[in-house]
Amino acid sequence: xxxxxxxxxxxxxxxxxxxxxxxxxxxxxxxxxxxxxxxxxxxxxxxxxxxxxxxxxxxxxxxxxxxxxxxxxxxxxxxxxxxxxxxxxxxxxxxxxxxxxxxxxxxxxxxxxxxxxxxxxxxxxxxxxxxxxxxxxxxxxxxxxxxxxxxxxxxxxxxxxxxxxxxxxxxxxxxxxxxxxxxxxxxxxxxxxxxxxxxxxxxxxxxxxxxxxxxxxxxxxxxxxxxxxxxxxxxxxxxxxxxxxxxxxxxxxxxxxxxxxxxxxxxxxxxxxxxxxxxxxxxxxxxxxxxxxxxxxxxxxxxxxxxxxxx
Numbered sequence: 652x653x654x655x656x657x658x659x660x661x662x663x664x665x666x667x668x669x670x671x672x673x674x675x676x677x678x679x680x681x682x683x684x685x686x687x688x689x690x691x692x693x694x695x696x697x698x699x700x701x702x703x704x705x706x707x708x709x710x711x712x713x714x715x716x717x718x719x720x721x722x723x724x725x726x727x728x729x730x731x732x733x734x735x736x737x738x739x740x741x742x743x744x745x746x747x748x749x750x751x752x753x754x755x756x757x758x759x760x761x762x763x764x765x766x767x768x769x770x771x772x773x774x775x776x777x778x779x780x781x782x783x784x785x786x787x788x789x790x791x792x793x794x795x796x797x798x799x800x801x802x803x804x805x806x807x808x809x810x811x812x813x814x815x816x817x818x819x820x821x822x823x824x825x826x827x828x829x830x831x832x833x834x835x836x837x838x839x840x841x842x843x844x845x846x847x848x849x850x851x852x853x854x855x856x857x858x859x860x861x862x863x864x865x866x867x868x869x870x871x872x873x874x875x876x877x878x879x880x881x882x883x884x885x886x887x888x889x890x891x892x893x894x895x896x897x898x899x900x901x902x903x904x905x906x907x908x909x910x911x912x913x914x915x916x917x918x919x920x921x922x923x924x925x926x927x928x929x930x931x932x933x934x935x936x937x938x939x940x941x942x943x944x945x946x947x948x949x950x951x952x953x954x955x956x957x958x959x960x961x962x
Contacts, residue, residue, distance in 0.1 A: 692832040693719075696750060698727040699741060699759040699821060700734065707819075709750060709760070713810060715885070718830035724926065727756075734762040736787050737853060738871055742792035743781075745931050752778030757829035758788055767819035770824045772832065772841050773801040773850070775878030778894040780838065782818075785845075787853035798847045804828050805842035858883045864958035870905070870953050873935065877942025881955060883934040899926055902956040903936070910936065911928040 695715060698887050701707040702804040715722055727746055739760040747756070758830060761768075761784045769785040781789060782804075782884045804824055806811070809831050815823040832838055858867040858881070865887060871880040893899050898909045911919055912926040916939045919925045924943065929935040937943050944950070 654713070667810065669671050670700060671722060692721045692723055693835070694725060694728050694750065695724045695829050695833050696725045696746065696752050696754060696756045697729075697758075697829075698756070700731040700739070700761070700819070701729050704730050707821065711757075713819050714822055714826040715757075715830040715833075716779065718784040718827055719834045722830060722833045730880070736760055736762070737855075739788050740791045740853060741871060743788065744795065747775075747777070747779060747792055747796070750779065753780075755780045755782065755829050755832045756927075757825050758783040758823050759821035760784075760788060761786070761820060764820050768851075770820060770828075771801050771844070771845060772802040772804060772851075773847075774799045774838070774839055780832050782825050782832065784825075785851050787851050789850060790855060793850070793852070798850065799849055801845045802839065803842040803845055806840055807838075809841050855882070858887055858941050860887045860890060862959070864956065864962060865925045867934075867955040867957070869936070869953035869955055871928070873937075876931075876937070877944040877946075877954075878935050878937040879943055879949060879951075880929070880932045883955075885928045885932050885934065888928070888934045888957070891942055891957060897960075898957060901936075902954075903947070904953045906947075916940070921951055 673843060676818065688813075697708075697711070697715075699708065708726075712724055713722060728742060733740065739758055743756065743758065747754075750811050756779065758781065763786065764784070770779075771783065771785045773781045773783075773789055774791060775781070776799045780797075781792070783789070792798075809828045810824050811827045812823055819855060827829075828841060845881045855870075855923065856868060858865055867881050868881045868883050872878065873880055893912050895912055895914055897912055899912050900907065900909050902908075908924070910924045910926045916937060921940045923939060924936065924938050927935050927937065938946055
């Protein structure tokens with residue numbers, strides 16, 4: 652009996668030690684997480700079509716810093732094509748996978764600023780937050796990641812100024828709301844919930860792959876280089892049966908041509924056209940060290956037809 656009691660006593664001490672170690676480990680983990688959060692403060696990714704000639708971007712950054720001085724602000728771009736919601740949506744789609752959960756994206760591409768369009772905060776299923784006008788900017792992110800919830804920004808405590816401008820909501824609404832989010836304020840306080848299904852979405856036509864081939868669209872230009880961005884993903888193009896190094900017949904805005912499918916620009920001579928899979932996993936058309944758009948006079952949207960190999 653005594654031996655059994657001693658065994659239970661030893662067992663109890665072992666359990667107690669294990670519990671103490673687990674509690675200590677939990678406390679250490681919490682301390683580490685807190686230290687990490689302090690060492691690496693929340694990030695705001697900022698994108699506009701303001702350009703950088705005047706003081707607009709700096710003013711918005713100043714508003715963010717005044718609310719959370721330690722926030723990190725990453726400028727995604729301030730040279731988005733003016734009023735181009737589609738370009739803003741594309742850049743968000745391209746950038747968001749490279750930022751962690753908790754990142755706040757503040758986007759001001761707002762051709763109807765001051766109108767009845769809503770200013771919103773949305774949270775994606777990846778745990779990222781988006782502060783922007785409800786005008787379709789979230790379309791591509793929503794298609795890939797999904798939107799978990801959205802709220803309209805109506806709480807004046809999340810804005811600045813008693814007399815808000817009707818033309819500078821980037822300063823008065825979006826920047827302060829983004830900073831409050833980065834500060835980890837309760838985002839449900841920003842305003843009433845909006846049904847995700849009611850968010851504005853761009854009417855983007857998907858490429859059609861059928862027995863004849865691909866019926867697609869050139870949706871944008873690749874920055875200053877003049878490469879054509881299409882709505883064709885790599886898998887759909889490869890399903891046509893073409894191999895790298897092969898000439899591919901294409902009809903672009905009604906004009907027929909043959910373009911070599913290659914891995915990269917230098918696989919063809921300078922000034923020659925090429926088809927390639929771009930860094931976002933979509934089919935692109937380019938000229939090596941030249942502008943495809945300028946050379947061929949292409950402006951999005953443009954029709955693109957590619958038959959199946961052997962057709």
